[in-house]
Amino acid sequence: MTKPLALAIKWVLIVATMAGILWVATKLAQAGNTMAVVIAGLVGMGILAVYATRRAVPLKYLVPGLLFMTLFQLWPVLYTASLSTTNYGDGHLYSKEESVSDIIAQSVREVADTPRYKMSVATKEGGDPTTADLVLLLTKPDGSPFVGDKTGLQPLPATGVEKTPVGKITKAPGYTILNARQANARSKDLSAIAVPTTDGGGIKPVGLSEAFEGRATVTYDANADKLTDSSTQPPTVYAPKDARWVNVADPTVSFPQGWKESVGLANYTRIFTDPTIRSGFLGIFVWNVVFAIVSVLSTFLLGMLIALLFNDPRLRGKAVYRSLLILPYALPGFVTALVWKGMFNQDYGIINQTLGLGVDWLGTSAGAKAAILITNLWLGFPYMFIVCTGALQSIPQDVREAATIDGANAFRTLRSIIMPLLLVAVGPLLLASFAFNFNNFGLIYLLTKGGPFNGADTSIGSSDLLITYAFRLAFSGSAPNYGFAAAVSVIIFLLVALMSIPGFRRTKALEEVN
Amino acid sequence: MHKRALGAAAVTGVAALALSACGGSSPTTPSNTGAAGTSKATTSGTPETPSGTAAPVRDANVDLVIWTDADRSKAVQKYADQFAAENGVSVKVQISTDTRAQFKDATKVGKGPDVIVGAHDWLGELVQNSTVAPVNLSSDVAAKFLPSAIAATKFNGQSYGVPYAVENIGLMYNKDLVPNPPKTMEELVATGEKLVKEGKAKQVLSQFVSKVGNAYFAYPYLSAFSDGGIFATKDNGDYDPNKLIVNSPGSVKGGEVLAELGKEKVLSTNVDDTNQDALFDTKAAPFMISGPWSVAKAKEAGINYGIAPLPSLAGGGAMKPFLGVQMFYVSSKAKNAALAQEFVTNYIPRKDVQLALFEVGKRPPALKEAYDEVAASDPDVKAWYEAGVDGKPMPNIPAMNSVWGPFGQATADIIAGKAGAQARLDAAAKEIAANIAKG
Numbered sequence: 037m038t039k040p041l042a043l044a045i046k047w048v049l050i051v052a053t054m055a056g057i058l059w060v061a062t063k064l065a066q067a068g069n070t071m072a073v074v075i076a077g078l079v080g081m082g083i084l085a086v087y088a089t090r091r092a093v094p095l096k097y098l099v100p101g102l103l104f105m106t107l108f109q110l111w112p113v114l115y116t117a118s119l120s121t122t123n124y125g126d127g128h129l130y131s132k133e134e135s136v137s138d139i140i141a142q143s144v145r146e147v148a149d150t151p152r153y154k155m156s157v158a159t160k161e162g163g164d165p166t167t168a169d170l171v172l173l174l175t176k177p178d179g180s181p182f183v184g185d186k187t188g189l190q191p192l193p194a195t196g197v198e199k200t201p202v203g204k205i206t207k208a209p210g211y212t213i214l215n216a217r218q219a220n221a222r223s224k225d226l227s228a229i230a231v232p233t234t235d236g237g238g239i240k241p242v243g244l245s246e247a248f249e250g251r252a253t254v255t256y257d258a259n260a261d262k263l264t265d266s267s268t269q270p271p272t273v274y275a276p277k278d279a280r281w282v283n284v285a286d287p288t289v290s291f292p293q294g295w296k297e298s299v300g301l302a303n304y305t306r307i308f309t310d311p312t313i314r315s316g317f318l319g320i321f322v323w324n325v326v327f328a329i330v331s332v333l334s335t336f337l338l339g340m341l342i343a344l345l346f347n348d349p350r351l352r353g354k355a356v357y358r359s360l361l362i363l364p365y366a367l368p369g370f371v372t373a374l375v376w377k378g379m380f381n382q383d384y385g386i387i388n389q390t391l392g393l394g395v396d397w398l399g400t401s402a403g404a405k406a407a408i409l410i411t412n413l414w415l416g417f418p419y420m421f422i423v424c425t426g427a428l429q430s431i432p433q434d435v436r437e438a439a440t441i442d443g444a445n446a447f448r449t450l451r452s453i454i455m456p457l458l459l460v461a462v463g464p465l466l467l468a469s470f471a472f473n474f475n476n477f478g479l480i481y482l483l484t485k486g487g488p489f490n491g492a493d494t495s496i497g498s499s500d501l502l503i504t505y506a507f508r509l510a511f512s513g514s515a516p517n518y519g520f521a522a523a524v525s526v527i528i529f530l531l532v533a534l535m536s537i538p539g540f541r542r543t544k545a546l547e548e549v550n
Numbered sequence: 551m552h553k554r555a556l557g558a559a560a561v562t563g564v565a566a567l568a569l570s571a572c573g574g575s576s577p578t579t580p581s582n583t584g585a586a587g588t589s590k591a592t593t594s595g596t597p598e599t600p601s602g603t604a605a606p607v608r609d610a611n612v613d614l615v616i617w618t619d620a621d622r623s624k625a626v627q628k629y630a631d632q633f634a635a636e637n638g639v640s641v642k643v644q645i646s647t648d649t650r651a652q653f654k655d656a657t658k659v660g661k662g663p664d665v666i667v668g669a670h671d672w673l674g675e676l677v678q679n680s681t682v683a684p685v686n687l688s689s690d691v692a693a694k695f696l697p698s699a700i701a702a703t704k705f706n707g708q709s710y711g712v713p714y715a716v717e718n719i720g721l722m723y724n725k726d727l728v729p730n731p732p733k734t735m736e737e738l739v740a741t742g743e744k745l746v747k748e749g750k751a752k753q754v755l756s757q758f759v760s761k762v763g764n765a766y767f768a769y770p771y772l773s774a775f776s777d778g779g780i781f782a783t784k785d786n787g788d789y790d791p792n793k794l795i796v797n798s799p800g801s802v803k804g805g806e807v808l809a810e811l812g813k814e815k816v817l818s819t820n821v822d823d824t825n826q827d828a829l830f831d832t833k834a835a836p837f838m839i840s841g842p843w844s845v846a847k848a849k850e851a852g853i854n855y856g857i858a859p860l861p862s863l864a865g866g867g868a869m870k871p872f873l874g875v876q877m878f879y880v881s882s883k884a885k886n887a888a889l890a891q892e893f894v895t896n897y898i899p900r901k902d903v904q905l906a907l908f909e910v911g912k913r914p915p916a917l918k919e920a921y922d923e924v925a926a927s928d929p930d931v932k933a934w935y936e937a938g939v940d941g942k943p944m945p946n947i948p949a950m951n952s953v954w955g956p957f958g959q960a961t962a963d964i965i966a967g968k969a970g971a972q973a974r975l976d977a978a979a980k981e982i983a984a985n986i987a988k989g
Contacts, residue, residue, distance in 0.1 A: 067659075127678040127948065129658060138680040138882065142708055152688045157888075216637035216889065220613055223887040242686045243892030244637075250686070267707075288792050292678035292948055374824075383820040398761050399819060399966065487762050492977030494762075494955045 050087055054080055079103070113529065116522045123279055123299045125510075125517035132276070132295040136256050139263060139281065139291050143254035147237045150249035151177050154203040155241055157219040157226065158211040165218045170225055172239065173211060174247055175203040183211070184231030184239055184247075204245050219244050263291070303523035316496035316505075321531070323405070324501045328473040331412045332466055338413060339420025340458070344450070347428045358425070365418035373482035376411040380483075401498035404484045408499055412479055416469070420462075427461040428454070467539045474532055475503045502528045606644035606652075607661075613639035614889045617646040617653060618667040625906040626667065633897050639889060650675075657681045657883050664890035670702040670713070670875040674948040677705050683882040684708050685891065691899050699916035702875035702943035707786060711877040712898040715913035718871040719767065719841045720937030721858045722848065727751065727836040731858035735807070738837060738861050739816055745836050753815070756835035760822035763962030765954050766944075767839060770860055770869035771807050771961075773942075775800030778866075780953055781945055791949035791986055796957055797975040800866070805964050805971030807863050812965035819966050830855075842913050842934055857933035871937065872944040875916065914938075952985035 057080040064072040086095045130138075153174035159165060172184040173192065181192040181199075198207040206213065219226065230238025230250075237251040253267035263274040263281050272289075274281040280294040307313055342361060346354050364372065379386045380397035388395060397403040431454060439449045480486060486497030486504045495508065506528065510521030606617065614634075618626050627643040634641040646652045649668050654676075656662040662681070676682040687709060692700050699713040721738075723731050727745055732738040742754030758767050765780075772778035778800030782793035795801055811817040821829065830838035831851035838844065839860065848855045860869035878898050880890045897903055904920035912928075914935040915921045925932040944950070960978035963969045969977075 126675060129679050134680065141882075142677065142684055142706075144684065145708070146686060146689075152690075216892070217613060217639050220639065220886050220889040223885070223889075226888050240686075241888070241891075242688075243890075243895050244888050245892060245896060246688065248686050248688070292674065293680050294678075378824055381820050381825070383818060384825055485762060489762065489959050492956075492960075492974070492981055494959045494981065 046087070050084070053083060057083075116525050116529075119519055120303050120522035120526050121298055121300060122296055122519045123302075123517070124296050124519045124522075127292055127294045128279055128296045128519075130295060132297075135281070135291075135293045135295045136263070138293050140252050140254050140256060143265070143267070144240070144250040144252045145267065147235065147249045147251050150233075150237070153182070153239065153247040154199075154205070155245055155247040156205045156213050157222070157241070157244065158208070158213045161210050161212050163212060165212065165214050166221065170214075170222060170229060171211065172229065172231060172241065172247060173205040173208055173213070174239065175199065175205060177203075179203060181205060181208070183208075186229070186231070188232050189239065216244055299519065303520045304527075306520065307523060307527060312493055312495060316493075316500075319498075320496065320500050320502055320505055323499070324474060325535075327405075327408065327412075327476075327501065328470050330409055331416060331473045331476075332470050334409065334413045335416035335469070336420045336424075336462075336466060338417040339422075340424045342417070342421050343424035343428055344454075346425065361421055362418045364414050365422075369415055370478060370482055372415055373411060373479055376407070376414070377483050380407045398484055399488050401488060401490060404488055404499040408479065408483055411483060412473070412476070415479070416473075419469075423462055423465055424458065427458050430461070431457050463542070467536065470539070471532055471536065474501070474535075475528070476501065477503045477507065480504045481507070502531070606646055606663075611640075612642040614641040614665070614886050614893060615663040616641065616643045616665040616667070616893075617649055617663040618643060619647070619649060620645045622667055622907065622910055625910045628906060629897060629903050630893075633893055637889070637892075641893075653881075654679055654681060657881060660883065662881050662883060664881055664884035664886045665894060666879045666881065668877065668879060670711075670877055671944045671946045671950065672879075673703070673705050673710055673946040674950065676879065677710070678948045681882055682710050683880045683884065683887065683891075685711050685880055685894055687712060687895055687899070691895075694899065694918055695916050696918060696921070698873055698941070698943055699875050701787060702873065702946065703877055704788075705946055706788065711879045712894050713875045713877040713916035714898060714904055714907045715876040715911055716916055716935070716938065717842055717874045717876070717913045718934065718938030718941050719770070719839055719860070720871070720934055721860050722830065722838045722840055722844065723856050723858060724830070724833060724836045725854040725856045727833070728856075731856060732861055735811075735861045735863050739811075739814065742816070742836055750833075751836045752834040753818075753829070754835065754837065755816050756821055756826050756829040756838040756840075757817055758821060758823055758826045758840070759817055759819050759962060759965055761819050761962060762955075763819075763958030763960065763965075765958040765961065766872060768808065768958065768961035770871045771863065772796070772801045772804035773870040774807075774863040774866040774868060775803045776866070777801070778804045780957065781947070781949070789945040789947050789950075791947050794979050794983055794986075796953075796960075796982065797972070797979040802972050802975055803866060804863070805961070805975050808961055808964045809967065809971050812967055817965045819962050842911075842930075845912065845930060857930055857937065859937040859939075868940060871941045873938055873941045874944055876911070876913065877916075949986045952982050956981040956985065 057076055061073050061076040061080075064076060083099065086092050086099050153172075153176060155175075156173040158171050158173050159168040160171065163169070169185065174182040174184055174189070176182065179199075181194060181197050182189050183192045184190075192205075192208060196207070196209040197205060199205050214222070226241050230240050232238055233249055237249045239247050239249050241247050254263055254265045256263055261276060262284075265272045265274070273284045274291060275284050276282075277287070277290075279297045281291040283289040307317070345351070346357060351357075377398070378384075382388060382394065382396045382399065385397070387393070387397070395403055397407045435453055435457075436449055439453050444452065480499060480501055481504055484497070484499045486500035486508065488499075489497050496505065500508075502524070506521050506524040509524060510516055510518055614630070616626060616630060623643055623645050630641040630643050633639075644663065646666075649666050650672050653662055653666050653668075673682070685703075687700075692709075695713060696716060699716050700709075703709050703711045703713055721731060727750055728741055732741055739754055742751065745751040746753065758764050769780065772780070777795060777798045779795050779798075781789040781791065782795050784790045808817065826838065826840065827844050827847045829835045830840075830844070831848055831853055833853070845855070845857075860871060862868040878894045880887070880894055884890045899917060901917060901920045901923070904915040904917040905923065908915045908920065908924055908931075912931070914931050915924060921931075921935065925935065945953075956978045960969075960974045964971050964974050968974075
């Protein structure tokens, strides 16, 4: 490649990257996220500094990797960790101020024995429909027209007023009626309108053609930081407690709308002190490790044996067998898992029917675990088979011949020559497979949902992995609690990281064999 | 040197193979199969369909955005278009594959729709998360609906939407095997066992139980007894989360019926959503307890089915199912609040709209006038309605989320004979109460 061409390509790529970052930054700016815009700008400047100049050669190689690592590894971990110190979850999504305004807005009730008005939205004649003060042209059920604004309700002179058959005013002298689109554009102003009435209520619009007289029954006292609900007799007082508005007289009653707040390390304390979690956590953890190890070993052994078998030069039609064996891997895993679930059914499943068994596979703890391991063996061995086939083919024939000449039998060759060479190649993949299976959410969720649940506790299933357990805590159960689930995820992350360290040490040792 | 090069060659070879084989870090299964299996086939049509299971992207240039599931989208689209023409505005109907979750997430970041179509038992959660706005239907319009449907749209005495359909479970029976539906559970079991003995059927009844249980299908056994059920109600008709009755004497009697039927193999934890319909549709079971969603499959299988109210239990009364009400909600963060309110309060209560929505869902309409018209011509709808006439709406309080799992599992354990009714329901009550207290 000539130098000018290379230079041109380089600059095109740089400009394209800059354009991409600019696009992302504008999107972020639209979303109003100033901090992110600044970061995007800094990243752009960094890229320009590294690639547009002749300096910083090592960085030229490292920057893409670093960027992606920050984006897809570091950021999620940090975000999860920060979430784990809050109570973020259902009922705790917004701020305290928002919970107050929401509770008050939702407490508006129609005042008893008041009429429903037909309504049109209008402005004083000549007013700008996008900014002028809005007035409501109202018709009582008896047909008498009124005009309402923030000062109150006044009768509207009937002369010159035109109405639809149901009574909605379409023309009134001195007023300009807004059409649906214009009125809708003022939705915010409309929802704020309450034409004051003599009994303390306000006439509020419902949509664009009706209005009712309503009154908010809850009031907020900012000084005392208390909500008072006057719809009960005597009025009920609510005070903030544990990020909710709780009835002062009866603490079992609270408003459903709470708010998000920092809870420090409370989520972590809960993991280590809650008796159900503590007793369950250990059991789940042990099964999780057993599941991951057995899955890796069983799939690896089966895959390797088949690969060794098919590596024999005398076998014919290898291409056909190999394609067939890859099938379980090629089919979508969730379909396979569901099919296996059907096959494990105690009464209707093909496994019990053909073998004449009555095993309650999915209803007992041991059965469910066995079912999971069998299914995972089916799903996982083709991958190991492919990997081992590749590695075996790269082991040259002369090494084996040398072993044969030295008098080694087939088993000895396998143990001392082939296995070490194979493990050098496959070792890191076994480790990756372990990490994947450690968090194999899909299989468990589709096959058993973590069940069966023994005893009287449905939060901890006997085939649960830590990840399915965290999922149940976060998304099902009583109220999705993202903060707590984030804390569990952080713990899982630390556990997997700790367990990987000896694994990586071991792979290093394998490499040094050579 | 030679050996090292060899090892490196092996590593690169395997790595290349691994990359081409899985293209990622998921050695055994595709990693993207989690997330609750909420994907649903979407039909193509006028409404905008999303790609995969992602939430639809809100179109900023239209005056009203409605999210609904794929089934209802065409009927909603038709009346949305009419509404748009009458008011000179533009309306967009978008298909959401999982409205409940996607609405919550999109609303949180200010990209939610103005109106959603959904079930009434989402209400407590939606209010808790401040995502829906009150909908003030006038009392004379509200009176045109079935009272139970209107009751279902209320939470804490406030009304939050307009209903359009009511659904509940009933007893489906195979008319070729059973000419007249049984009135009592004894009669049902006797008829079924006779058919099994004669070799005309393989089992008595097909009912969704599953290994983890199903609270929705188990509830009618409890409600057949005078104080049986899940939550007691307050004076104003709302369910009271502090008055749990899953282990009341009536509920325990219902639990004992479950245990008895489990012992007789009438109910089995091996029947679940994957085989429930198949058992009825292949004539293996002459009876099935299910809802309107099972009708289409039975029809397709050529079953001469009938629909009847659930049977009554000895010592109690008729089994009363939960009612599920489908309704239109208005988002509390709606950008077009005025139009959204107008559409929901003025359009959805119309008879022609309710009839059109009936055509796509075949659930009894919530508007009395529309129901009367449909019931006169469609015996199925009349039968479903009558099967649910004594039913109460499913609780819409957020505390109900704490009930489904523990209560369902308790009924599964009772049916499987793992525990006695009294002890297991006591334990479930304790667990539910603890979960509610945790919030």
